[in-house]
Amino acid sequence: xxxxxxxxxxxxxxxxxxxxxxxxxxxxxxxxxxxxxxxxxxxxxxxxxxxxxxxxxxxxxxxxxxxxxxxxxxxxxxxxxxxxxxxxxxxxxxxxxxxxxxxxxxxxxxxxxxxxxxxxxxxxxxxxxxxxxxxxxxxxxxxxxxxxxxxxxxxxxxxxxxxxxxxxxxxxxxxxxxxxxxxxxxxxxxxxxxxxxxxxxxxxxxxxxxxxxxxxxxxxxxxxxxxxxxxxxxxxxxxxxxxxxxxxxxxxxxxxxxxxxxxxxxxxxxxx
Numbered sequence: 001x002x003x004x005x006x007x008x009x010x011x012x013x014x015x016x017x018x019x020x021x022x023x024x025x026x027x028x029x030x031x032x033x034x035x036x037x038x039x040x041x042x043x044x045x046x047x048x049x050x051x052x053x054x055x056x057x058x059x060x061x062x063x064x065x066x067x068x069x070x071x072x073x074x075x076x077x078x079x080x081x082x083x084x085x086x087x088x089x090x091x092x093x094x095x096x097x098x099x100x101x102x103x104x105x106x107x108x109x110x111x112x113x114x115x116x117x118x119x120x121x122x123x124x125x126x127x128x129x130x131x132x133x134x135x136x137x138x139x140x141x142x143x144x145x146x147x148x149x150x151x152x153x154x155x156x157x158x159x160x161x162x163x164x165x166x167x168x169x170x171x172x173x174x175x176x177x178x179x180x181x182x183x184x185x186x187x188x189x190x191x192x193x194x195x196x197x198x199x200x201x202x203x204x205x206x207x208x209x210x211x212x213x214x215x216x217x218x219x220x221x222x223x224x225x226x227x228x229x230x231x232x233x234x235x236x237x238x239x240x241x242x243x244x245x246x247x248x249x250x251x252x253x254x255x256x257x258x259x260x261x262x263x264x265x266x267x268x269x270x271x272x
Contacts (some may be wrong), residue, residue, distance in 0.1 A: 023091025133196030
């Protein structure tokens with residue numbers, strides 16, 4: 001396995017990041033996860049644009065996107081696999097042992113790991129923790145993922161692959177690593193970015209391609225939803241067959257059409 005670290009491909013066993021890196025000590029970093037098929041990253045341009053937005057939101061220097069593109073290509077070429085999870089991590093670099101950031105250059109790591117395609121359906125649970133839509137990092141894809149780790153572990157113990165969260169005012173927000181779509185009276189809806197959810201790449205494509213409406217919804221709407229599905233870079237469009245103890249027909253007709261549209265359009269353009 002070879003990864004990209006600060007300007008060059010390196011053997012993973014020899015690659016070293018400082019124990020004083022701000023991404024390690026305080027989670028001061030941003031990242032992107034991309035789907036890679038047969039050596040090609042999907043929606044790379046959109047992911048790099050979001051990486052830059054997230055970096056600016058933390059006050060990090062803009063990443064060198066030409067280097068990130070070279071790094072992604074080099075890592076995928078060095079590690080051939082049919083289907084993989086490509087991860088770009090960009091941190092505050094070596095810094096003092098505290099929240100203040102040092103003067104060192106940011107750290108850039110690009111790595112890939114073999115993955116498997118998600119099943120067409122999955123189960124989810126609701127959890128009591130909330131997203132803070134007024135947080136300084138709301139909507140940013142940061143490496144500060146501890147609350148997602150806790151919520152996802154709760155879902156796993158319940159036999160689910162994802163946990164869904166409300167925001168602080170009780171509105172439907174997102175999953176720990178996914179966006180959520182629901183069908184009401186035959187119409188497709190997803191929470192707006194103002195809810196505090198991440199501006200997911202797959203979410204944006206589904207809104208554009210399948211005509212979903214961005215709608216402010218109460219968390220309780222999950223109890224009445226006719227269909228529910230999740231989106232993310234590795235899930236694409238994944239139907240939900242169970243929320244807590246409630247069974248749903250999955251995929252329902254609206255979800256099945258969204259799955260069909262996404263597969264066709266994504267297959268026709270690797271960088272939409």
